[in-house]
Amino acid sequence: MEFLNKIRNWFANLSRPAALHDDLAEEVEHHLSMTIERKIADGMNPEDARKQAVKEFGAVERLKEECQDAWGTRVFENCMRDSRLAFRTYWNDKGFSVVALLTLALGIGATAAIFSVTNAVLLQPLPYPDSNRLIELMDGGGSVAIPNFEDWKEQQSVFEHLGLYKEVGYTLTGSFDPIRIDGALVSRDVLAALAVRPEIGRTFSEEEDAPGGPPVVLLSYGLWQGQFDGKRDILNQTIQIDGSSHVVTGVLPADFQLIPKAKLFLPVEQGIEDGDRQNRNNQSSYRVLAKLKQGISFDQAKAEMAVISNRLTELYPQSNKDRPIRLVPLVELKVRGVKQTLWIVFGAVALVLVIACINVANLLVVRAFIRRREMAIRSAMGATSGDIIGKLLIESIILAISASVLGLLFAYGGLPFLIRVAAQIIPRASEIGIDGTVFVFTAAVALGTGALFGLAPAFAASRNALAGVLKESSRGSTSGRSRIFQCMVVGEISLTFVLLVASGLLLQTIINLQGVDAGFDHEGVLSFRVDLPESKYADANAIDQFSIELLRRLRSIPGVQLASLGTQFPLDDRGWGTPVLIEGRPVPHRSEQIPIEINMIDSDYFETLGIPLISGRWFNARDTYPANLEKREELPNWAGLNVIIVDEQFVRRHFPGEDPIGKQVRFPWGEIRDEQPVMTIVGVAGDVKQNKLREDDTQVWVKGYMPFAQRPIPYMAFILKSRLASGDLLPVIRQNLSSIDSQLPIYDIRSLSEVRSANISSERMSMILIVGSAAIALSLSVIGVYGILAYSVTQRRREIGVRLALGARRRRVVNLLLRQGVVLALIGIAVGFIGAFSVNRVLSNLLYSIVPNDPLTYLIVSGVLIFAVIMACAIPALRASRISPLEALQSD
Amino acid sequence: MTKHIFPQGALELVILRVLQNAPNHGWGIAQKIHLISNEVLKVEEGSLYPALARMVQKGWIKSDWGTSENNRRAKYYHLTRLGLKQLNTEQANWEAMAEAIANILQMES
Structure with missing residues (x-):
């Protein structure tokens, strides 16, 4: 009962400490007034009575503290007081506050935004009950x-x-x-x-x-x-x-x-x-x-x-x-493609956050130095070093919390943009949002960073205070404090180096991928698909007729140079494969048969896409089906008529060093050998990338092209080469289509340039995010280097003044300071080299035509960093060289 | 008029006893203790108010604002049921203790 009362009252008190104090003050005032009146009644004059009463009452401060203890509000009130003080301190130093707040908010915001993606996609369970029990089974x-x-x-x-x-x-x-x-x-x-x-x-x-x-x-x-x-x-x-x-x-x-x-x-x-x-x-x-x-x-x-x-x-x-039957948890299947990328990007923004913390820590150390008098006075007045550390920590945490609020706002504002960029690539994009987990994460980050960047300066400050800075002995000596500085700047530069190397590698990957020869010409080619319903196009003749008619109409559109069709086109992921056997060779076991990807095409296909003929011939008008046959299905598997064009990859695998033209291949469909379709190779076409621009010979299936007319199927991809914009072309296409059949939609309308660009969108997204992180990191580092150098110039003002007074050239002063910056940059780059070497290996899956340890990238990045550091040093260095010796020596 | 320091717990007991008669404000409580103890006991203001605050926290007493003898707003404390119970227990304890100590002090040498 008593205990419950205490708890209840304690909570009540915490909510109204000010009222408690007012009450107490009034009570004390009442007590005094009673005493005074009593004394006046006893014959004392009012003035003496008051003095006497106050004296008898004793120390009000002491009483307050004891009451605070009784109320249980003392610690809380002290924190509040320190927080208010901290806010006031920040308010009075707006320049510092804005820079620190924005730096941190940027770091925290970026981390929170990427975390909210990572959280939704990788950490949260799928939105089904007991989703961890869902499994996808695979048949081989x-x-x-x-x-x-x-x-x-x-x-x-x-x-x-x-x-x-x-x-x-x-x-x-x-x-x-x-x-x-x-x-x-x-x-x-x-x-x-x-x-x-x-x-x-x-x-x-x-x-x-x-x-x-x-x-x-x-x-x-x-x-x-x-x-x-x-x-x-x-x-x-x-x-x-x-x-x-x-x-x-x-x-x-x-x-x-x-x-x-x-x-x-x-x-x-x-x-x-x-x-x-x-x-x-x-x-x-x-x-x-x-x-x-x-x-x-x-x-x-x-x-x-x-x-x-x-x-x-x-x-x-x-x-x-x-x-074998394979089991894969559903969630893994969903996120398989992006897992690594997301963690890499998350790592990158986490590095940015660390750099932001280092910068703010830098600022705080500078501030602690500027406020060394205040701290010294505080410690002289009886504040323990614990008090001072606590006070500074509260300041840091308040900064971190404010920055988190701002950062969350940044993240909230930036997230729709991020989702829009990523929606095509990232699964579960609709589940991304700022939820409780993101909130808790951000809060933890805020406290963690607050402690991280707050502790070093706090300890430095308290040591200063105890060392008696009042003596002002620190003039000219830049030992301990500046070593902390230098370590932080080196750390910053090395982290930036890692990020810059990563973005350099990814940037080159994108450039390499964009330059990949996909084996076909995508300029000005538009593609769209038409599927024919079986109910209306029941037999092959109907499908064939439809395709011939539509192609005829498409070719007659003014401005269309070429039109053709296939069942798929390059970089289209709709291919289908079937095992293929070479006639006259022993039949390997099914599991060792290499599948061939089949594309049923019209004779203009290769020309429309600019795919070169390596040897043999293209299809011609004779490669269609004999028109006099009533029903194509009656002929036993197109025997004798069938032609196939294969790609170079096919020749490399099956006919190395041989001429494939005239050789026959067979599809092992059905049990009866005589019914299996046999085809004669009439030509070899150049290789094209079928699925991904980054695929290489070992990753792709061999390809075979067959005349559409010989086996029409109701799924067609039309390709048009024209000089017209697709917006002008589409209405005409639709009009032509609907005059053949008004019930047919066209879909998957895309220019092949678009297809090609979308093919590397996942790589591009990682590149943009990593390059973005690196850019922020670089600018923060530059600010950091600038900050420490500017500070150092202020510190060494007198020394520089003496040098100048003794006849040092201004050039020498500039060089001196630049050298200081460059040395830091070099150490940072050396550390960064080690870091990048060990970290950038995780990128190797994302890279294309470039190794993670590409020397040129390392060299260029080092150059960029050194240049940036020199630029950052230039302003403080020039300012130092303009110091007037007289003023410098007179000041302080 | 020598000042006597209250032993641990005695101040709170005395306050509870004073408030049992009638609600009172801080000054009044101090005054009562002073007068009734024949001006032997004097409560330091520095201990009185924190003691009152602690007792409020424990729920032994409650406070209300009222008007005092000099027409000023004053905080009046009154006993709660819990406080009354506490007073009875503590009073019994105290009397037993006092008697025991008295017995020892008065033993025949």
Whole structure:
């Protein structure tokens, strides 16, 4: 009871220390007045009475302190008093405060902003319940063959849910212009694993997610809000997908992000083609999401799947050999590509923060020196060194907290920009924001930095105070304090060096990547895609006719030089591969067959893209299908007619030192050898980069080009070379398309220059962020060097004056000071060399055509740093040389 | 008129006892103690007010603003239930202690 009272009263007191003091003052005043009146009544004159009363009362200060102890508010009030004092001190020294505050806020803001990205992307769990139990299963390389999946599902006992999903593109038609939409096939199990609760409606029923079930669809929240105005009556309505009716059963919640781009979701069982159900070799982009049972560990699941994998390999050695089941936590899969980059960038801004702290520490040491008299007086008045350190620490922490508030504002303001830059590259971008974790992190950073940059100066100051600075003995001697300074500047320069080297390397990487010869000419080439719905374009003739007609119209557009089509184009990640066998050579095991990436093209493809012919010939008009055949499917696998053009990489791998022209290759499709398509190599085309500009020969699949007309498929990428801007071209293209078929959308409209530039956007983003960090670091270091030199000139004013008076040339004085700066820079660079050598290895994955220890980069960066330091020294040095000896000697 | 220093805890006991009769302000409490002790005991202002503050903290007494004899605003302290309990316990303790000490002092030599 008594204890509870104490606690309650203590909290009450903390909230109103001023009122307590007022009350006490009034009480004391009352006490005095009573005593005075009593004394006057006893016959004393008022003046004496007052004096006597005050004397009897004793020391009011002492009484106050004891009352503070009783109230339990003393420590708090002292802190408040010191804080108020600190604020006043800062207010009186605005120049210092603004510089220190901005420096720190910049460092803290950058760190907080990057941390909020790192936090959302790498540290926070995915936005699903028990998301740490979500796992993606891979059938060897990646996507799964349906029969394998069925076996997994039947034999496993470790997963609560195990389901298929696949990204698919759909055409949505209706009362609006037809649109091409990314969608997905998802199974009930996938939705259950993610514990999806529809925004409205329901997910699929068991009957719906079954072969031949009723056609239903789930909408993404974005599509519902956008295309369907967020109306609730969309439920149970019918929408047209790929030309057939689907009933909307529900809308998924806004945070459903398994496949970020997907807007339509269809039941997977209805989408699996019969061919896929039988063939264990057919890995048609189906992916598997699983959720571990409660209490089952990742390793347990891994062990069981390994057993199943071995069993399947024994049963089906033909297809399943060397195709182990792989398990990857979903979150890792999502962030795999950016993890390293993000940590590197985070490291870079952390270095900037350290540099900012060093700078502020520098400023504080200077300030502590300027305030040495104040400190000395304080210690003479009885303040212990602990008091002084505490006081200075409070000042530092207040500075750090103010800077954090400002820094958080910077981060808050800069984050939308950062997200916009990064959204294309960073997964989970929509989850990025300043939340509680970022807040706590920033608070911790504030206190940490406050202590970090506050401690050194505080100790220095307290030592000064005790050493009796009042004696003013420090004139001319610059031993201890200036060594702290020099260490800090050296540290700063070496950290800057590390960052500059990193940005130098990344900058060259970008330049190298931009200069990469991708094997094709992207200037003035526009690409777009058209997919034909099976319902309307059922057979190959219809598809072929469509492509011929559209190409004819495109070629006739004024200003269009060339038009062509393929199933993909360079730097497009939509390729598909198939194993290839060389006729007349022994058949290697499936796992050792090298896949070939197939592109079905029109005869103008190579010319449109400027891809060179190495040997043989291009396709010609005879390489199409004989028009007199009624149904192409009747001919046994295009026998005899088939031609293929391969790339140089193909020749290097399969026909080194041989002439490949006239050789035949075969696709091992189906079991019966005679039915497998055989093709004759008629030409060799130059290599092109298929996926990434940075890919090299070891990373790419060999490529084969086949005439589109020989095997038309309903997915086409058109490419146009023209002098027109795409904005002028597009309406004409759309007009031409809709006069053939008004229900077809075009999508993925991009110029190849754009494609090429987007291909290195991730590298570019890291480069921009690292170069930005390095630029801030460099400017902070320059300010730091300037600061210490300017201070040193003030300190050595008298010495310089003496030198000048004794006849030293002004040039010599300038040289003296410049040398001081350059020596610091050189030491810093030496330390930085070691740092960069050991740290920049982490960059090696990001670099292209440049080694992390590129000597030229190190040399240039050293030069830049030395130049910057000389510039920073120049102003104080020149000012020193203009010191008038007379004044210098008279001052102090 | 010699001054006597209060032993540990005695000041608070005395204050509680004074307030048991009637609420009073600081000056009044000091005055009462002085008068009733036949001017033997004198409370230092420097100890009185911190003692009052401590007792308020513990919840033994509460304070209200009122008007004093000289028509000024003054803080009046009064006993709480907790304070009354404390007074009874402490008073009993004190009397037992005083008697025990008296017994020792008065023993026959």
